[in-house]
Amino acid sequence: MWLQLSINGICLGAVYALIAVGFAIVFSVLKFSNFAHGGMISACAFMGYFFQASFKKAPPIWVTILFTAFCGVLFALFLDQIAYRSIRRNKSPNIYYFLASLTISIIITSILNVFFSKNPLAYPPLFETTTFSIGALKISKMDTMILIISAALLAALLLLINKTKIGLAIRAVAISPETSKLMGINSSMILIMIFSIAGFLSGVSGVLLGCKYGVYPDLGQTMMVKGFIASVIGGLGSLGGAIAAAFLLGLLEMFWTYVFGSLSTPVMTFVVMLLFLFIRPQGISGKFAKEKV
Amino acid sequence: MKRILTSIIVLLTVFALFATGAEEVKTAEGPIKIGSIQDLSGSASNAGRPNAWGAEYAVKVINENGGINGRMIEIYTQDCKNDVTEGLNAYHKLVDEIGVCAIIGPALSNPASAWVELAQEDQVPIIGHFMDEVCTTNPDNGQTYKYMFLCEPSCSQQARDLAEYAIADLGKKSFAVLYNPSNAFAKAQADPFVKYVKERGCTLAASETFGWADKDYSAQALKIVASGAECVFLGDYLGQMLIAYDALRDAGFKGTVIGANTMAPPFANQVKNEVHDVYFLQNYDMLNPSVGNINALVTKHMAETGTASPQVNVGFGWDAVLVLTEAMKKAKDPTDGAELVSLLEQTKDLELSGGVKITINAQHRTDTMGMYIATYVDKQMKIVGYRKVE
Numbered sequence: 259m260w261l262q263l264s265i266n267g268i269c270l271g272a273v274y275a276l277i278a279v280g281f282a283i284v285f286s287v288l289k290f291s292n293f294a295h296g297g298m299i300s301a302c303a304f305m306g307y308f309f310q311a312s313f314k315k316a317p318p319i320w321v322t323i324l325f326t327a328f329c330g331v332l333f334a335l336f337l338d339q340i341a342y343r344s345i346r347r348n349k350s351p352n353i354y355y356f357l358a359s360l361t362i363s364i365i366i367t368s369i370l371n372v373f374f375s376k377n378p379l380a381y382p383p384l385f386e387t388t389t390f391s392i393g394a395l396k397i398s399k400m401d402t403m404i405l406i407i408s409a410a411l412l413a414a415l416l417l418l419i420n421k422t423k424i425g426l427a428i429r430a431v432a433i434s435p436e437t438s439k440l441m442g443i444n445s446s447m448i449l450i451m452i453f454s455i456a457g458f459l460s461g462v463s464g465v466l467l468g469c470k471y472g473v474y475p476d477l478g479q480t481m482m483v484k485g486f487i488a489s490v491i492g493g494l495g496s497l498g499g500a501i502a503a504a505f506l507l508g509l510l511e512m513f514w515t516y517v518f519g520s521l522s523t524p525v526m527t528f529v530v531m532l533l534f535l536f537i538r539p540q541g542i543s544g545k546f547a548k549e550k551v
Numbered sequence: 552m553k554r555i556l557t558s559i560i561v562l563l564t565v566f567a568l569f570a571t572g573a574e575e576v577k578t579a580e581g582p583i584k585i586g587s588i589q590d591l592s593g594s595a596s597n598a599g600r601p602n603a604w605g606a607e608y609a610v611k612v613i614n615e616n617g618g619i620n621g622r623m624i625e626i627y628t629q630d631c632k633n634d635v636t637e638g639l640n641a642y643h644k645l646v647d648e649i650g651v652c653a654i655i656g657p658a659l660s661n662p663a664s665a666w667v668e669l670a671q672e673d674q675v676p677i678i679g680h681f682m683d684e685v686c687t688t689n690p691d692n693g694q695t696y697k698y699m700f701l702c703e704p705s706c707s708q709q710a711r712d713l714a715e716y717a718i719a720d721l722g723k724k725s726f727a728v729l730y731n732p733s734n735a736f737a738k739a740q741a742d743p744f745v746k747y748v749k750e751r752g753c754t755l756a757a758s759e760t761f762g763w764a765d766k767d768y769s770a771q772a773l774k775i776v777a778s779g780a781e782c783v784f785l786g787d788y789l790g791q792m793l794i795a796y797d798a799l800r801d802a803g804f805k806g807t808v809i810g811a812n813t814m815a816p817p818f819a820n821q822v823k824n825e826v827h828d829v830y831f832l833q834n835y836d837m838l839n840p841s842v843g844n845i846n847a848l849v850t851k852h853m854a855e856t857g858t859a860s861p862q863v864n865v866g867f868g869w870d871a872v873l874v875l876t877e878a879m880k881k882a883k884d885p886t887d888g889a890e891l892v893s894l895l896e897q898t899k900d901l902e903l904s905g906g907v908k909i910t911i912n913a914q915h916r917t918d919t920m921g922m923y924i925a926t927y928v929d930k931q932m933k934i935v936g937y938r939k940v941e
Contacts, residue, residue: 259777266769375596378790380821388823389801398769398801400823471766472793472821480764515770520761521732 262395263512269401271508272408273467277485278492278500279412280459286495287432287452290355291486294337295460297366299478302330302464304370307379307473316382319469323407327461334457335450337362346449363479370475378472381465404466411462412501415455419497428452432495487527491534493541502542582623583885585610585875586645586654587868588662593633595736595788598658598813598864602680603628604852605868606655613872619879626872627651631662638662639669646673652886653879655679655871656699658864660686660706660735663699670698674888676895678875680867682706683739687915698888700895701916702870702909703834706736707743709811710786712922712938713832714747717782717809720924720936721830727757727780729771729795731787734763740786740811756780761791768795772802785810793821800824816860819930826927833923835905836934837861843906870903874911877901 277299284292306326310316341358385399419425430438431448439445460478467477488507492499507527514526534541587606590599610626618624627649629641638661645651646669654670656663656679663681667689670677678700684690684707687699704712717723726748730737745755757778759771775783776799785795785808792813799808807828814831838861840846848869849861878894879885898911900919910919921939925932 270767371592375592376594377597383823396803472790512770520765
């Protein structure tokens with residue numbers, strides 16, 4: 259049983275990790291919690307759903323994921339253009355970013371509510387049977403797919419950030435945009451890249467979460483809370499920390515729910531977050547982001 | 552000077568009285584305004600929208616047939632978003648601003664339970680499908696809320712009907728429940744379900760819960776599988792039912808899943824797992840054209856709105872308007888709330904859209920109606936029984 263719970267917890271953690279990283283990557287550079295990410299996930303889930311529904315025979319899921327990820331990039335750049343660019347230009351305090359992101363998220367969710375209400379829509383089943391067995395263990399095929407895609411994406415992202423020149427530039431802008439500019443780094447381009455990556459992740463997350471939980475306007479918002487907690491526990495702005503914390507959170511939730519029931523699980527997760535903020539505010543990663551929202 | 556002033560005041564008073572009287576006469580001859588509060592954009596809007604359609608369509612049909620003793624009905628629909636505060640706003644808009652004389656309520660107990668005292672103060676009867684008994688009976692003193700009327704079996708009646716079917720017809724002895732205790736709809740069914748199966752000597756092997764924000768029920772499903780329960784009861788809205796069913800099957804649960812009427816289509820087309828051994832409540836035999844007019848209603852609704860599957864709530868809206876307007880037809884003044892209440896209390900053997908007759912009892916509910924039991928065969932809903940536990 260404990261092994262089964264561990265596998266389920268890791269799969270749940272993979273879902274949280276995908277969201278937490280989209281959250282953390284924006285924080286790492288712009289130092290604000292981009293709550294619009296939740297709204298974008300919901301919007302992308304709908305885009306993917308209608309993309310699939312527009313074909314008589316649904317295209318393979320990877321086509322839908324790629325299409326939605328591309329839409330996610332365009333959507334993120336559009337949001338940056340209409341909401342964040344002027345804040346950057348005016349060098350406004352970070353609280354403006356926070357308020358803008360929260361407002362965007364609410365607007366996106368409300369618009370989706372107006373057009374689609376809260377009725378869940380469902381992607382067609384991806385697999386004929388939903389689980390496979392290894393001995394006594396039953397493993398969800400959907401969870402396994404999410405785990406593999408998340409792991410591949412997160413690994414690629416970590417490689418990009420830590421092993422490439424672009425990643426170096428991102429890290430430099432994250433530390434000091436002004437100094438980076440003096441060193442010849444085009445920080446505006448880096449910011450566009452950051453929003454593109456976040457948009458790409460929201461597109462992938464939207465389709466995967468939509469396949470797993472159904473498509474409805476609050477989808478991203480509800481999952482966003484877990485992503486936010488994971489990014490705080492991981493150390494705000496740290497990608498590696500967010501991933502580790504997401505898996506920890508998934509495992510903790512799974513075991514806690516099994517032993518103590520689900521009603522106290524939200525209390526446990528917020529207590530863990532508070533404990534981290536009190537005892538180790540720099541999170542699992544050890545990096546300390548001064549400006550927390 | 553005093554005389555002149557007195558004369559002016561007297562004249563103004565007479566004029567005001569005359570004007571008010573004229574307004575009353577005008578109102579008495581004008582259309583009858585009724586309200587409809589439904590969830591049009593909230594978490595239960597998949598039920599609320601057809602409910603609103605059913606009520607509006609009923610009004611349209613009644614008006615086309617001459618209205619209430621020659622007077623047309625105007626229906627004003629408001630969105631409560633399955634939220635208590637929004638529901639109160641909707642109520643005040645209808646009663647205080649528009650001036651409706653009665654309200655067709657939603658199939659939601661959370662918002663409806665907030666109107667019980669307001670309706671009494673304002674003398675506005677509310678007729679609907681808010682199944683939780685707390686909407687019609689004061690839980691503290693057992694007294695009936697005079698202005699609230701339920702037009703279907705209450706939550707506990709429905710839960711007993713389903714439990715009895717599972718025990719007597721399916722031969723189940725060991726049960727589990729998986730539900731959201733924050734959802735009044737789910738809790739009001741799960742609690743009496745548990746009570747009934749225990750009273751009938753069966754075992755409650757597991758009682759598992761989840762919250763509104765939870766999206767993964769696999770830990771709860773694993774516990775249910777480990778408990779050895781033969782049959783699991785689910786009682787939430789469609790979104791949660793889908794996750795719960797898939798979690799149970801993914802965890803290896805091979806037994807029977809039974810549930811509330813929210814398991815109706817499109818449930819079978821939205822779950823990821825194969826649908827088997829599923830039984831759920833239905834208020835109507837919707838697919839049977841020979842019973843009442845429910846089949847014609849859902850067909851009309853599907854054609855008009857493009858909805859892919861038949862929606863039971865179309866009948867709810869229709870039935871509530873039917874019950875209300877039958878009382879209005881007998882009233883001297885169909886806009887008088889107190890008179891309407893007394894006539895609604897006398898509702899007896901009134902045939903509703905499902906072909907079943909309703910009689911309103913002293914608790915302002917009905918004990919003359921039972922529930923259909925449905926299942927899925929090749930993803931198509933099929934009625935397999937009818938139960939009415941006394």
